[in-house]
Structures are given as C-alpha cells and as structure tokens.
Amino acid sequence: MGEGRPSRVTVSVVCIAALVVLTSVATPFASARPAHEIPFSEVQGSGLASPTADGWDGVPSSDVALGSAPSSVPNADDTTVETVHVQAARSDERLFVRLQWHDATRDVGADSMRRFNDAVAVQFPVNTSARPPIAMGGQRNMVNVWYWSSDTGTQELLAGGPGSTTAFPDPAVSANATYHGSGANATWTVVYVRDLEAAGENRTTLETEGDLDVAFAVWNGSNAERAGQKSVSEWHYFPSESRSAGPPFEALLWSVAGVAVVAVVAVTAFGVARARGGMQ
Amino acid sequence: MSTDQQDDSDTQIDVAEGIDHQVAMVMDLNKCIGCQTCTIACKTLWTEDGGSEYMYWNNVETKPGAGYPRGWEDSGGGWQSGEHSERQPGEIPDQEDYGRAWEFNHSEIMYEGSDEPLRPREGAEWGPNWDEDEGAGEYPNSYYFYLPRICNHCTHPSCVEACPRSALYKREEDGIVLVDQERCRGYRYCVEGCPYKKVYYNTVSKKSEKCIFCYPRIEGEGPDGQTYAPACAEECPPQLRLVGFLDDEQGPIYKLVEEYEVALPLHPEFQTQPNVYYIPPFAPPQHTEDGETVDVDRIPRQYLEQLFGEGIDQALDTIERHRQRIERGGESELMEILQDKNPAKQYRLEVFDDG
Ligand code: SF4
Ligand code: SF4
Numbered sequence: 001m002g003e004g005r006p007s008r009v010t011v012s013v014v015c016i017a018a019l020v021v022l023t024s025v026a027t028p029f030a031s032a033r034p035a036h037e038i039p040f041s042e043v044q045g046s047g048l049a050s051p052t053a054d055g056w057d058g059v060p061s062s063d064v065a066l067g068s069a070p071s072s073v074p075n076a077d078d079t080t081v082e083t084v085h086v087q088a089a090r091s092d093e094r095l096f097v098r099l100q101w102h103d104a105t106r107d108v109g110a111d112s113m114r115r116f117n118d119a120v121a122v123q124f125p126v127n128t129s130a131r132p133p134i135a136m137g138g139q140r141n142m143v144n145v146w147y148w149s150s151d152t153g154t155q156e157l158l159a160g161g162p163g164s165t166t167a168f169p170d171p172a173v174s175a176n177a178t179y180h181g182s183g184a185n186a187t188w189t190v191v192y193v194r195d196l197e198a199a200g201e202n203r204t205t206l207e208t209e210g211d212l213d214v215a216f217a218v219w220n221g222s223n224a225e226r227a228g229q230k231s232v233s234e235w236h237y238f239p240s241e242s243r244s245a246g247p248p249f250e251a252l253l254w255s256v257a258g259v260a261v262v263a264v265v266a267v268t269a270f271g272v273a274r275a276r277g278g279m280q
Numbered sequence: 281m282s283t284d285q286q287d288d289s290d291t292q293i294d295v296a297e298g299i300d301h302q303v304a305m306v307m308d309l310n311k312c313i314g315c316q317t318c319t320i321a322c323k324t325l326w327t328e329d330g331g332s333e334y335m336y337w338n339n340v341e342t343k344p345g346a347g348y349p350r351g352w353e354d355s356g357g358g359w360q361s362g363e364h365s366e367r368q369p370g371e372i373p374d375q376e377d378y379g380r381a382w383e384f385n386h387s388e389i390m391y392e393g394s395d396e397p398l399r400p401r402e403g404a405e406w407g408p409n410w411d412e413d414e415g416a417g418e419y420p421n422s423y424y425f426y427l428p429r430i431c432n433h434c435t436h437p438s439c440v441e442a443c444p445r446s447a448l449y450k451r452e453e454d455g456i457v458l459v460d461q462e463r464c465r466g467y468r469y470c471v472e473g474c475p476y477k478k479v480y481y482n483t484v485s486k487k488s489e490k491c492i493f494c495y496p497r498i499e500g501e502g503p504d505g506q507t508y509a510p511a512c513a514e515e516c517p518p519q520l521r522l523v524g525f526l527d528d529e530q531g532p533i534y535k536l537v538e539e540y541e542v543a544l545p546l547h548p549e550f551q552t553q554p555n556v557y558y559i560p561p562f563a564p565p566q567h568t569e570d571g572e573t574v575d576v577d578r579i580p581r582q583y584l585e586q587l588f589g590e591g592i593d594q595a596l597d598t599i600e601r602h603r604q605r606i607e608r609g610g611e612s613e614l615m616e617i618l619q620d621k622n623p624a625k626q627y628r629l630e631v632f633d634d635g
Contacts, residue, residue, distance in 0.1 A: 074369055113372050151486075165445070227445075
C-alpha cells in the first residue's frame with residue numbers, strides 16, 4: 001500500500017497545523033480566565049469616571065451574554081440586547097464599572113404615554129458571602145442594584161425578590177453616560193462609580209475577601225422594555241483580587257505553551273510515521 | 281362564558297376576598313344633561329398639577345361615540361373569563377387619543393384687543409368629548425345619551441393584577457383601588473390592563489394616577505370633619521349619582537343592583553366586576569317622517585346590550601313595569617329610590633363606621 005503512507009502523513013500535518021492555529025487563536029479568548037469571571041484592573045486615581053476616559057483602553061474587558069429575564073410581565077421574552085461589554089477597575093478608594101451596549105435608538109425622556117427609556121443595571125448581593133436568586137434576589141438574600149436610566153439618572157436600589165425593588169433615599173453610586181455612533185453601531189456607554197467604603201445598611205461591601213458576585217441587565221426603551229421585560233446576564237463575579245490582570249500577557253503565555261505542546265506532538269507523530277515507514 | 285353570579289335571583293353580594301365592604305356608585309343615565317360639572321369638580325380637586333393636565337378621572341362622553349380616550353372600548357385589558365385566571369392583553373393609548381391640554385388665545389383677546397373668537401391656538405384635533413352630541417341614527421330618529429365615567433373600583437381589578445410591583449391595591453375597608461405613589465415605578469402595565477382606561481400615566485412625576493373615589497372626603501378629612509360623597513356626585517346638578525356600599529342591604533345601591541337588578545355594570549364582559557352601575561337610558565320610541573310614533577326602540581337594544589350586557593332587557597322591562605304601576609296610581613319602592621332627592625338617602629357612607 002505504497003500510496004497510503006504519504007496521505008497519512010499529509011493528514012497528520014494538516015491536523016497539526018490546524019491545532020497550532022486553533023490553540024494560538026482560541027486560547028486568549030476561551031481559556032484566559034474561568035467562565036463568568038469579570039477581570040478588573042487596579043488603577044491609580046479617579047480618571048475613569050468619564051465614559052470616554054482614555055484610561056479605559058487599558059482595562060480588560062468581557063462580553064457578557066444576555067437573555068430575556070424569566071418574568072411574568074407580558075412580552076417578557078421579547079428583548080433585543082444580547083451582549084453587554086463590561087469593564088471594571090478599582091482604585092484605592094473606588095470601584096468603576098463601565099458598561100457598553102449597542103442600541104440603534106436613543107430613548108431619552110419618556111414624555112409621552114407610550115415611550116420608555118433605555119436603562120442598565122448592575123446587581124450585587126447585599127451579603128457577599130452567599131449568592132442570591134438571580135431574579136432580583138430573595139427575601140432573606142437581598143440584592144443591591146445600581147440602576148441608571150436615560151431619563152431619571154442613577155438610582156441605588158434594594159430588592160428581595162421580583163417586584164420588591166425599593167430606592168435608597170441617598171444613592172452611594174453615581175453614573176455618567178454617553179451615546180455615540182449611529183445605526184447598528186450606536187452605543188451607550190455608562191460608567192458607575194462608587195466609593196469602596198460606602199457605609200449603610202443593605203449596601204454591598206465592595207472590599208470583600210472573596211469573589212464579588214455581579215449580574216447585569218439592559219432595557220431597550222424603544223421596544224417598550226421595562227420592569228421584568230429586560231435582557232439579563234447570569235451571575236458573574238469580580239475575582240477577589242486582580243489575579244487575572246493583563247490577560248493579553250497570560251494569553252500569550254498560554255499560546256506559547258500551546259504551540260510548544262503541539263510542536264512536541266507534531267514532532268513525535270512525524271517521528272513515529274517515519275520510523276514505521278523505515279521499518280516497512 | 282358563564283357569569284354564574286348573575287343569573288341567580290337569590291341575591292348574593294360578591295365583595296372581593298379580604299375586603300370588608302365595597303363602596304359603589306349608581307348613576308341614572310336618564311338624568312345626565314352632559315353639563316360636565318362633575319368633570320370640572322373632579323379636575324379642580326385632583327388633576328390640575330403638572331403632568332395631569334390631560335387626565336380626567338371623571339369624564340362624560342357621548343354615546344354612541346369614540347369616548348375618552350378615543351376608542352377605549354377596543355383597547356383591550358380586563359380578564360379572559362369570569363374565573364379571573366388569565367388577563368386579556370391591553371394597550372397603552374396614545375397621547376393623541378386622550379387629547380392634549382389646549383392653549384387658548386386668552387392673552388390676545390383680553391390684553392391685546394383682538395376681536396377673534398376665543399379658540400384653541402393649535403393642535404385641537406381631538407379631545408375628551410370631541411364628538412359631543414353627535415350620536416347616531418338618522419333624522420327624525422337620531423339618538424345619543426351621556427355616559428359619565430369614573431374608575432369602577434372593580435371587585436376583580438385587572439389594573440391591580442397587572443402591576444408587577446403591587447403598587448396598585450384594593451383597600452381593605454372599602455374596596456377603593458389606589459396607586460401607591462411610593463411603589464409605582466411608572467411601568468404602565470396598569471394602564472394597559474384596565475379595560476376602562478381609568479389609570480393614567482403622569483409623564484412628569486413618572487407615576488400612574490387614578491380616581492381615588494374622593495377617599496379623603498368619605499373619610500371626613502375635610503375642615504369640618506364631616507363625611508362627603510365624592511365631588512362628582514355632590515356637585516352634579518341633577519343629582520343622578522347614588523353613593524354607598526354595595527353590601528349595605530338597607531341602602532339604595534344594594535336594592536337597585538341586587539334586588540331589582542336595574543342598575544347594570546358597564547361592559548361586564550371585561551370581567552372586572554365594576555362597582556359603578558348605571559340605570560340604562562330610556563328614549564321615546566321612533567317616529568315616522570310625519571311624526572307618528574312607531575313601536576321601534578330609538579336606542580337600539582343591541583347597542584345597549586353591547587354596553588351593559590345581557591341584563592339590559594330585564595332591567596328595562598322592570599323599570600317599565602314600575603313606571604306603569606305609578607301611572608296607574610300604584611306604589612313602587614323602585615320609583616321612589618330613583619326619584620329620591622334626600623341626600624341622606626342618596627349618600628349612605630357612614631353605615632359601617634364602627635365608631
Ligand atoms: S376601572 Fe380600571 S382602574 Fe378602576 S379598578 Fe377597574 S380595572 Fe382598575
Ligand atoms: S354633573 Fe351630573 S349631569 Fe352634569 S355631566 Fe356630570 S353626571 Fe352628568
């Protein structure tokens with residue numbers, strides 16, 4: 001079977017090449033960090049409060065998948081936003097969370113009966129030692145929500161289950177927003193800023209020892225999204241320290257390691273094939 | 281579908297679960313002159329602030345007509361059946377369907393010496409009672425009547441059910457349906473959910489608002505501590521509204537609704553079980569071109585049935601029977617109730633005060 005051998009070698013080589021490509025390309029995205037981890041940077045000062053601050057360029061980011069929230073309101077599964085782009089950074093004193101999502105229609109100032117606002121929210125457990133039910137927490141396991149809407153601005157909310165949302169009279173969080181671009185690329189950018197030390201009952205302690213659970217929600221006003229008709233994420237978390245800061249570097253390491261492994265496999269496979277060929 | 285509470289002649293009052301007593305109102309449509317005094321009484325009392333200009337918690341519309349908000353009868357809401365397990369989807373009316381608060385040329389006329397007629401500046405294309413007195417039918421048999429409407433403080437309020445935050449609730453002591461302004465977050469599911477379109481969204485306060493059955497008045501919170509019926513009732517020149525409790529068996533409301541069954545809910549098929557009831561309108565029979573009376577209903581029975589449900593035939597027959605009794609010199613408690621001018625009997629609001 002003289003013709004069989006060269007073809008086998010070809011297959012092996014192609015496979016190996018594919019593997020090398022796959023490893024080097026896929027690694028930075030897939031394996032740089034555990035699923036559901038949202039990395040954050042340690043930064044100096046407070047230059048990130050503006051949505052367009054240059055400092056954000058150096059902050060790692062995650063694309064968080066969103067789906068319709070399970071809810072009993074009419075049209076609950078009719079939602080439009082599928083991804084929110086999340087970045088987080090921490091200085092000695094503050095936590096900054098920047099959220100970006102595409103929305104072709106800027107819905108601001110619901111001055112008519114039928115208009116609704118664009119809005120976004122970040123949800124944390126009040127008590128960071130346990131993960132509350134994702135849908136607005138539970139009675140004994142409440143959530144602290146940072147809510148921004150294009151119309152009414154920022155609110156800090158407390159909820160212990162769907163329909164129980166209550167606004168704090170004095171929000172500890174503030175938000176800044178911009179909308180830029182047009183058409184399908186039009187993007188909302190909202191930055192939340194909160195002091196790490198913000199005292200008050202039922203307010204999430206951000207200086208926590210362990211990971212900090214976090215979830216996201218987005219409403220598209222022009223689709224009449226409000227209340228439980230919203231795009232939501234699963235629970236994600238900010239790691240207890242910025243251990244995954246600099247994923248590009250880490251990813252590079254992984255890629256190099258991957259290529260090395262593949263190279264070894266390739267060489268071995270090639271050697272085996274040659275040895276077999278030589279024996280026959 | 282069956283509405284089994286109604287076809288039993290054994291009277292049985294259906295007060296919502298957990299509600300001690302249910303306030304109710306009966307309006308005799310034969311007495312309404314469409315003067316809008318009730319509308320203005322309510323407006324000046326409750327809805328003059330920013331964002332509520334377009335709101336009429338009490339409105340009076342001409343029937344047949346598109347009503348306020350325009351087309352409300354076809355805007356959905358309410359329940360699919362008398363079991364109240366599934367709601368009917370509804371819509372939020374457009375601002376144009378309510379009409380906008382018009383600006384008038386007052387300053388030109390009063391300060392600038394213009395002799396134009398007084399009129400709205402612009403945008404007057406639709407508004408509450410726009411189709412006043414148009415009605416339907418051809419000369420000499422045209423017809424219309426006035427229909428005053430407030431929130432029905434329903435026994436099964438779909439507005440309450442629609443709110444995912446329980447911001448709307450039915451008061452235990454009297455079944456009045458209120459919006460908790462602290463809890464409301466302006467989602468407007470209640471506006472969609474009410475088939476009578478009697479919850480309104482305030483774009484300034486970003487909350488929903490609705491008729492409160494003048495509860496501070498019925499609680500005696502006025503300056504002299506006295507109890508008053510809602511302003512729309514007390515201010516009505518022909519005094520066509522009776523106010524009291526549905527479950528006050530000595531009261532006129534109970535008698536008209538439960539005993540004689542001549543006071544009917546509006547659009548019972550919405551299944552919210554309204555607690556505002558109407559004595560249906562009578563009109564003289566039709567005439568021929570040369571003025572002869574013919575035995576044909578001027579207001580088509582079918583139309584009245586569309587508005588007030590299947591009870592219409594029986595209600596009209598009962599009233600007719602009692603009228604004839606009076607004409608023959610007899611007596612009728614029903615006719616007495618309908619003609620009573622004693623406010624103490626028209627407004628029975630303190631019967632359940634435990635002191
Ligand atoms: S009339 Fe509408 S607003 Fe009033 S109680 Fe009934 S459903 Fe609610
Ligand atoms: S005040 Fe009385 S008569 Fe005048 S419109 Fe209102 S209900 Fe009708």
